[in-house]
Amino acid sequence: MIGEADDKEGVKIVLTASRTDMSDFEDDAFTAFLCTFPRFLAGIRVEKYLKPSADEDGTCRFAPYGLRKVEALLVEEFGRENVVVVHPAMLNRFVGPKTQLIGISVHDPAGLAYVSMTYNSLIGFGGTSLNQHEFKRLMENPVFRNFEGKIIAGGPGVWQIRDAKLQDTYGIDVLMAGEAESDLIPLVHRLLNGERVDEYVHARKTDPRRDRVPVILKPSTFGSVEITRGCGRGCRFCTPTMRQAYSFPIDHIMKEAKVNIDGGSKSIFVVTDDVFLYQSFPGFRPNREKLVKLFNSIASYPGVQRINISHGSIAPIVYDPKILAELSPILLEKSGRKLRGKTFQTIEVGIETGSTRIMTSHMKGKALPLDVKDWHEIVTQGLGIMNDNGWYPLCTMMTGLPEENEEDTSQTLELMDKMKSYTLFYVPLLFIPLEDAMLRNAKRCGLGHINDLQWEFIATSWRRNLDIWDGEKSQYYRMLGFALYWAFLRWKHGSRATRAAMKFVGMPEFLFPREKLLGLRCDHRFCA
Numbered sequence: 001m002i003g004e005a006d007d008k009e010g011v012k013i014v015l016t017a018s019r020t021d022m023s024d025f026e027d028d029a030f031t032a033f034l035c036t037f038p039r040f041l042a043g044i045r046v047e048k049y050l051k052p053s054a055d056e057d058g059t060c061r062f063a064p065y066g067l068r069k070v071e072a073l074l075v076e077e078f079g080r081e082n083v084v085v086v087h088p089a090m091l092n093r094f095v096g097p098k099t100q101l102i103g104i105s106v107h108d109p110a111g112l113a114y115v116s117m118t119y120n121s122l123i124g125f126g127g128t129s130l131n132q133h134e135f136k137r138l139m140e141n142p143v144f145r146n147f148e149g150k151i152i153a154g155g156p157g158v159w160q161i162r163d164a165k166l167q168d169t170y171g172i173d174v175l176m177a178g179e180a181e182s183d184l185i186p187l188v189h190r191l192l193n194g195e196r197v198d199e200y201v202h203a204r205k206t207d208p209r210r211d212r213v214p215v216i217l218k219p220s221t222f223g224s225v226e227i228t229r230g231c232g233r234g235c236r237f238c239t240p241t242m243r244q245a246y247s248f249p250i251d252h253i254m255k256e257a258k259v260n261i262d263g264g265s266k267s268i269f270v271v272t273d274d275v276f277l278y279q280s281f282p283g284f285r286p287n288r289e290k291l292v293k294l295f296n297s298i299a300s301y302p303g304v305q306r307i308n309i310s311h312g313s314i315a316p317i318v319y320d321p322k323i324l325a326e327l328s329p330i331l332l333e334k335s336g337r338k339l340r341g342k343t344f345q346t347i348e349v350g351i352e353t354g355s356t357r358i359m360t361s362h363m364k365g366k367a368l369p370l371d372v373k374d375w376h377e378i379v380t381q382g383l384g385i386m387n388d389n390g391w392y393p394l395c396t397m398m399t400g401l402p403e404e405n406e407e408d409t410s411q412t413l414e415l416m417d418k419m420k421s422y423t424l425f426y427v428p429l430l431f432i433p434l435e436d437a438m439l440r441n442a443k444r445c446g447l448g449h450i451n452d453l454q455w456e457f458i459a460t461s462w463r464r465n466l467d468i469w470d471g472e473k474s475q476y477y478r479m480l481g482f483a484l485y486w487a488f489l490r491w492k493h494g495s496r497a498t499r500a501a502m503k504f505v506g507m508p509e510f511l512f513p514r515e516k517l518l519g520l521r522c523d524h525r526f527c528a
């Protein structure tokens with residue numbers, strides 16, 4: 001039995017996360033995305049979702065998928081009665097003299113992730129990101145004040161706590177980076193035994209072929225279910241590529257789907273770094289048969305009303321267009337999203353850049369099983385196939401990658417011209433070196449140093465989003481409200497943002513042609 005709520009003794013191990021990380025946003029992952037925006041803008045929209053949703057015993061009804069994995073590992077080792085996952089508002093009911101360890105899951109605690117960094121500096125007002133504010137609020141919870149046990153934080157955002165020098169501020173004993181399966185249990189034993197442990201621990205890579213990855217025991221936020229781990233395509237800015245690539249067996253996946261649906265979720269969120277890698281063949285060739293079998297199994301499980309997918313790459317769709325032809329009838333029926341009355345499915349796809357030079361040096365594998373030199377064709381054909389099958393992807397694109405020059409940014413703008421007729425949502429980002437990525441020592445790209453073409457890249461993206469999604473009461477449209485703050489760019493970022501701001505507010509392009517802007521730059525090959 002789980003430790004009793006209001007048991008003044010408390011529970012031995014208490015797991016928690018900030019209110020934004022803990023909320024299920026009524027099963028809407030897109031609303032969670034808003035928490036990366038400034039607090040005074042996003043807070044108005046999402047405050048109503050941040051209240052605790054608890055089971056009868058006071059523990060969390062839904063919790064982040066990673067925290068549920070940690071819970072499953074700890075329950076196996078220490079017993080169900082000694083481990084609880086609770087909303088921050090419930091901490092005082094479970095932390096007591098018996099509590100020896102509080103574990104905190106962190107996603108974006110200092111607002112240093114890609115979207116937070118790009119948009120907080122871009123918008124320039126509204127305070128710190130909501131995620132950052134909520135982490136601070138969690139750590140200032142009175143239960144921590146006199147807590148004498150150990151505090152450990154883990155999850156994709158631990159490096160932010162270290163870099164923002166918040167570990168001592170909040171009295172966190174250990175920051176654990178990386179996957180939990182190999183090293184978490186020995187680490188917890190050492191902490192509970194009072195042994196010395198490094199302040200920053202980088203866990204060994206999990207190999208699911210060797211290390212047991214447990215099935216979650218209670219429902220995860222959004223009905224999350226991991227189908228693959230790792231990628232292996234080798235993009236140098238990316239962290240999933242550093243993990244062991246693995247596809248989980250279908251019965252393991254369905255057990256987790258059952259936990260979610262039986263626990264009250266109406267949807268399944270398929271967590272993957274690239275859905276098309278599921279049981280793929282050597283050379284990153286997609287396995288259509290296995291994909292269709294997997295999604296048929298999920299869709300036919302009683303109670304599954306919606307299926308959402310996190311990430312996918314675009315090249316496999318071009319390599320085998322029949323994949324979407326066969327998946328779409330299954331997935332459109334479980335979509336729940338509409339644009340101008342038409343049902344669509346969505347997925348996050350990394351387009352990243354239009355520069356084949358940058359693609360070749362930093363992310364050659366992204367085009368596999370096709371050739372990176374055909375990147376523009378792969379992108380445009382892939383988008384065409386997606387749109388034809390009712391998929392409107394959310395496409396991340398990046399500027400400020402190491403060695404990127406104006407010619408590279410120009411090629412990105414060229415690619416965007418070719419993408420103009422497709423329905424997608426553009427997510428322009430500034431490059432940030434991530435802790436575990438191969439480019440971890442590269443220079444961060446800040447708004448203060450981007451050139452006119454890079455401004456244009458950002459403005460064009462948001463202008464397109466307005467053109468595509470305007471007028472719809474879709475989830476996307478709600479978010480576009482934030483983009484209106486572009487109007488402040490002229491004031492905030494000075495004359496270099498002028499063209500971008502003009503374009504964003506819809507002034508005709510002939511007034512500020514890109515060629516003219518390019519012409520402002522001296523080409524040293526021809527200058528005397």
Ligand code: SF4
Nearest residue numbers: 231234235238241273
């Ligand atoms: S394709 Fe995506 S997940 Fe795979 S290595 Fe590249 S960026 Fe990472």
